[in-house]
Amino acid sequence: LWDCMSYGVTMLFEVIDSLTGLQWINPNLGGISGLYNSIQCKPTPRYNFLYNTNTSNNEDVGKFLDTVPDGDYILMMSVNDAYIRNWDSTMLGYFNELGLTQINSITDIVPYVAFLKKNDPDYPVYEVVGDTFTSIIDTNFSITGNWDRGFIESPLIGPAASWNSLQWHTHSLEAGSDSISLQLIGVNESGVETVLSINVLSEDTSLTGLSVTEFPFLKLRLNTIDTLYRTPVQLDYWRINYQPVPEAALNPSLHFSFDDSVNQFLPLSISIALENVTPWNMDSMLVKYQVTDATNTAHTYSKKYQPLAGGDTIHLTYNFETGSDVYTGGINYLYVEANPDDDQPEQHHFNNLGIISYYIISDDVNPLLDVTFDGIHIMDGDLVSAKPDIHMVLKDESKFLPLNDTSLFDIYLIYPDGSKQVVIFDNVTAFFYAADSGNLGKENSASVTLKKVFSIDGTYQLVVQGFDRSGNASGDNYYKISFEVINKPMISNILNYPNPFSTSTRFVFTLTGSEVPQLMKIQIMTITGKIVKEVFMNDLGNIHIGNNITGYSWDGTDQFGDKLANGLYFYRVTALLNGNDMDHYGTSSDQYFKKGIGKMYLMR
Structure with a gap:
């Protein structure tokens, strides 16, 4: 068995x-x-x-x-x-x-x-x-019959390191009615039986000449016939004296360490005592471990440990990975088998087997996906550069399973004509940056950068889904964002907001194309045309293609920092790209401008 x-x-x-x-x-x-x-x-x-x-x-x-x-x-x-x-x-x-x-x-x-x-x-x-897995069932059942012959067969004896002798003795219940014969049977490693003696006559027989290499096991069979009284001969005893091979046994009562639950991706370790209960040495001990996961899939591992001396004990320690690539969350079973497949001769095998259940707590936390265009979080339908840097960052809480594979991103673009283009990581227009496996304790994030050229004006859509290594998606639905592209470089009129203002006002405008102007200047004038303040491009803060609101706020002071008087002021904008004035981008705010000049009102 x-x-x-x-x-x-x-x-x-x-x-x-x-x-x-x-x-x-x-x-x-x-x-x-x-x-x-x-x-x-x-x-x-x-x-x-x-x-x-x-x-x-x-x-x-x-x-x-x-x-x-x-x-x-x-x-x-x-x-x-x-x-x-x-x-x-x-x-x-x-x-x-x-x-x-x-x-x-x-x-x-x-x-x-x-x-x-x-x-x-x-x-x-x-x-x-049984009440528990370790319960021992010790029971017997009776059957009745009316037979005049039969046999008694010993269990398999051995394996032996050497054979010594055979002693046996019987007696009859009625004189002269029984016919008996004792067979000595040799059994090799493959279980093939060979009858060594059809009828052992001597009640004390030497077995020292038997080869344990050829026959590591022996078996006895006593055949008995009684056609007169139908009572079997009574076996008083039979004994085979031999030196046994060693015997190892798992013994958790001496040492056992194992957690009954573990978070997915955390390593799981088992340590259990293996004892040699005989005085004979064993060679290096091979141990097989099998994990049956929640989907009933088996994963088998093996490890060879140090030799196990007679009467000694060693601790079998093994570390398992519990990532989603190997196991699934839920109840798992760990089977331990010392000396599998009779790696070396041993008396018994049943006490080399152990099984224990444990629970893997699944990772069900979604990763976080963040998408920016040229470093900006845009609104649906916003205007962007015709050559944007689209940056997607995926972050996961796992400190053990890095986001390190392009398959964790599913990305495609829908063009103005409705066609769909799947993003391929070619390291020319699409780049993948894996998480740093050595820094997962601080951050587990992967990113994708798209450097596409959108040469056709119109509305596009970016569709993205990110996954962690457990298969958790970044959202119930794919992230979708529409964006508009206008290839011609233009600038809209600049509004100030708020207007009127009392303490400060900022400037709002739109840029199209794929490049921001090299020079940009806002001139603020009195109603007589005198320039009282010039705001240069490097004062305005980060400027990008699309809708802009300056980081700079004008506080109503002149070029020297003196407060200006309340009242109406005019302003105009100069924007140069490649040495030329940028064309005008028309918007609904054009009604508030005359020949590119806008009005603002300072009211403290």
Whole structure:
């Protein structure tokens, strides 16, 4: 059983013929296949039928149970996690039809054993359900028969480091009625059996000549016949003396460390004691770890540790990543298997296995997306440069999973004619800048810069969605912003706001094209035409293509800082690009200007 665990065994069945009292035999049909689509991983016949039941319904289990004739005995038991809690009604129905009902109430990973005589109302139906995963089920069931022959077979003995001797003794209940023979059977590493002696006559036999390399295991079978009284010979004892191989066992009572929940992307660590309970040394210990995540996907890892000396204990420590690329949020199961696949000789394997559940708290926080045009957050429909620097920044709270892949951005542009253009990162017009993996404790941000030339006048639309490494989107809907492009460089009339003003006023205007003027000057004059204040471009603050409101505020003082008198003032603007006056960009505010001259009123 245990040596087939790596093939996904979760449920075991055995069948006893009620007429002969013999168990059904399951031969190997090739690979890991046995009769009735069961798992049979050994070349020699076995007495059990193994299945993987980690899906909601395994039809092979139902077909197998249907093949068992009425009146035959069926033994069934779970192996580690049989996933009974996930079975659908069809799967449970295979068992309910046999009179099994307690199986329906299993909602956790607990051991389960059942024994019954198929469709025999006179024979009880036995079901035993453990309270916890570590519960031990120790029970027995009785069967009746009327047979004149049979055999007693020992369990597999070994593996051995050396064989010494065999002693045995029997007695009969009635004199002269019994015929017996004791067989000595050698078993190799593959499970192939070889009868070494058909009938061992001596009750004390030396085995020192047997090769443990050829036969690391032995088995005894006592055949008995009594056609007169139908009573079997009584076996007083049989013993094989040998030096065992070492035996390792997981022992969490000595040392165990593990968190039952962890935030996604944080590392998860397990540490558990592995003890050599024999005085014989073991080589470097191989350990397999398997994580079954919330989607029932298995992820397998292995690690080799130091040699395990006789009577010694080592701590098995392993660190797991819990990012979305590997695991999913929810309940996960960790399986630990020391010395997997009989990496080195050992007495038993059941105590090398451990399973524990834990909960991964998913990352469900959306990343933040920020979009600017030439460093400005624009309004929908705003006028922008025909050659803008469009900058998109995506920020995430995760300190463990960097935003480092272009697939985290989905970007496209809709042109004035309605055509759609997906943005390709070509490092010419579209650039991607990944998050700094070494600085995630401070910031986890990635950015995209578009340097497009929009040569056609009209209204465009930018559509963007950003994702973090968990798949969380930056918003329920894509970010969409429309913008207008006018390629011809022009400047509108400049309004001052507020107007009238008492303490200060700022200047509002619009620029088109793709370049700001090299020279720009605002002249403020009295009603007689005398210039009392000149404001130059470097005084105005940041100027950009589109709608501008100056960072500069005029406070009603003249060129020397003296306060001007209340009253009406005129102002005009000069803007040069490449040595030429910029053309006028007409707006609805033109009605307030005459020959490019505007009016403002100072009222303290």
